[in-house]
Amino acid sequence: MAKKLLIRDLTLRDGQQSQFATRMNQNQVDRLLKSFNKAHFYAMEVWGGAVPDSVMRYLGEDPWDRLEKIKAGVGEASKLTALSRGRNLFGYNPYPEDVIEGFNRNAIKSGIDIMRIFDALNDIDNMRSTIKYVKENGGMTDCCICYTVDPKFSTKDKIKAMFSGKKLPDNLFSIDYFVNKAVELEKAGADMISIKDMAGLINPAMSAKLISALKKAVKIPIDLHTHCTPGYGLGSVLMAMVNDVDIVDSVIMPFAGGPAAPAFELVQVFAKKLGLETNVDLAAVKEIRTELFKIRKELAKFDQYKLFPKDFDPTDKLPAEVEKLFDDAIAAAKKGDTDTVTDLTQQIERYFNFPKPNEVVRMAQIPGGMYTNMLAQLQAGKIEHLLPKVMEMVPIVRLAAGVPPLVTPTSQIVGTQAVSCVINLNSGKAMYENTSVQFVNLVKGGYGHTPWPVDPAFREKISGKREEQ
Structure with missing residues (x-):
């Protein structure tokens, strides 16, 4: 059988x-x-x-x-x-x-x-x-x-x-x-x-x-x-x-x-x-x-x-x-x-004429939709030349947020914050001067327990509280 x-x-x-x-x-x-x-x-x-x-x-x-x-x-x-x-x-x-x-x-x-x-x-x-x-x-x-x-x-x-x-x-x-x-x-x-x-x-x-x-x-x-x-x-x-x-x-x-x-x-x-x-x-x-x-x-x-x-x-x-x-x-x-x-x-x-592999996604090891969204945000501000810096920023922001898997909605949260951090630094501002409500909630623990612990000092800096929600 x-x-x-x-x-x-x-x-x-x-x-x-x-x-x-x-x-x-x-x-x-x-x-x-x-x-x-x-x-x-x-x-x-x-x-x-x-x-x-x-x-x-x-x-x-x-x-x-x-x-x-x-x-x-x-x-x-x-x-x-x-x-x-x-x-x-x-x-x-x-x-x-x-x-x-x-x-x-x-x-x-x-x-x-x-x-x-x-x-x-x-x-x-x-x-x-x-x-x-x-x-x-x-x-x-x-x-x-x-x-x-x-x-x-x-x-x-x-x-x-x-x-x-x-x-x-x-x-x-x-x-x-x-x-x-x-x-x-x-x-x-x-x-x-x-x-x-x-x-x-x-x-x-x-x-x-x-x-x-x-x-x-x-x-x-x-x-x-x-x-x-x-x-x-x-x-x-x-x-x-x-x-x-x-x-x-x-x-x-x-x-x-x-x-x-x-x-x-x-x-x-x-x-x-x-x-x-x-x-x-x-x-x-x-x-x-x-x-x-x-x-x-x-x-x-x-x-x-x-x-x-x-x-x-x-x-x-x-x-x-x-x-x-x-x-x-x-x-x-x-x-x-x-x-x-x-x-x-x-x-x-x-x-069979399927699309060829996306080398950017393969090398960056991030979801294709996340890459596209970050690029679109930069293009909207006519600053797409900052994309390489954003790609370098993604693992930094992801680590700070507790290394979440990059899936909906965390991929969008991390990607948007990485773009924001690069724009802030490029404008002479503090890296996390602007943070989304979703990023703050992720760091606070509002979405649940992250795979890697968030630094309490960073959590306090972002959300005002050291302890996880």
Whole structure:
């Protein structure tokens, strides 16, 4: 009997959010539901993230209506997933307990089967209420650990820290860090664990080590969620598959690649060659893919790349040289040759006309959206020449704020403050003369416990109080 690989399709939430600013309207969604009902993905992420906000703000539609119509169309063929920010729900600030309870109760009543829960600081205390209320109302809890990497400090910063007697974090976000979080989440009631890599920073080598370690540490299923922005996505998914990951997140081809997750069709080719059964109906996926190409054209004004991938079906015969790329990538993955895996999977994506890796994001090791937002702020003031200084400032500000993972909303908070600090210094002002309310709250502890302790003297300087809130 073939081993199973479960597929969570992200097309209707993360796919369209990453590629087209979450602008799919209800009519466009409705056109896909009959085919999604036949596709039988294990799960479909359809709600949460930016979807409810965008549906109301830009489309004038009802997000609850969106969810209920998807549930009516898909039925029990796939488990519907929503992305929740724990105590912040779909917002950016903590909500009271009764709101968290009522929201989760109604989300499950309206069609959500799996609530995917994350906290920007990986503070599990911020996730406990949602875990509790989802389970009480009959839902499944997919508890995320936000993947991130340590700040990259310049030589100057390292020397300065050494002479000031201040310790810089070293290997803070280690394998043990993520494994310990997973063990704690399993004890807290998680039904599955997702490594949620919003920036696509997990490389194939780390993917292999982390998935292998997690499979040994917990009994519940492990899911890998990553993006293709810096060029690691497909290779990291392959390494996860070779190391027995239970669930993989992917997007149907016209909405995949670049800032989004890897293409399902390419994952399916690897799965078949590895003897893994996804149980996805490929004829139904073909129907969805055909319609998505049309919808992508309709969303042209929101399409940042305007680079359409080839129309490929996993049942198509590949050219011999492309077939060899897949076979060689699998051989390299089984040997643990992750550099070759990265090279070959990038060649595969290049053949299918996906966007090339974003080298700025890869080198800076920050999310693409964070980089774009900082650049936009500088361009608005016609001071984009300060970007290199802002990039150097990011790890300094991040360290001062407790080394938060760079995901929503902390990536925006740290990025905006880094821009502000550079502008202040460039104007002859004190570095932290201007601080956002959000940055002050982050330093105070208003968002939760940070992975690295905030210096009490810095907290007092910024917020007026030495002790964490």
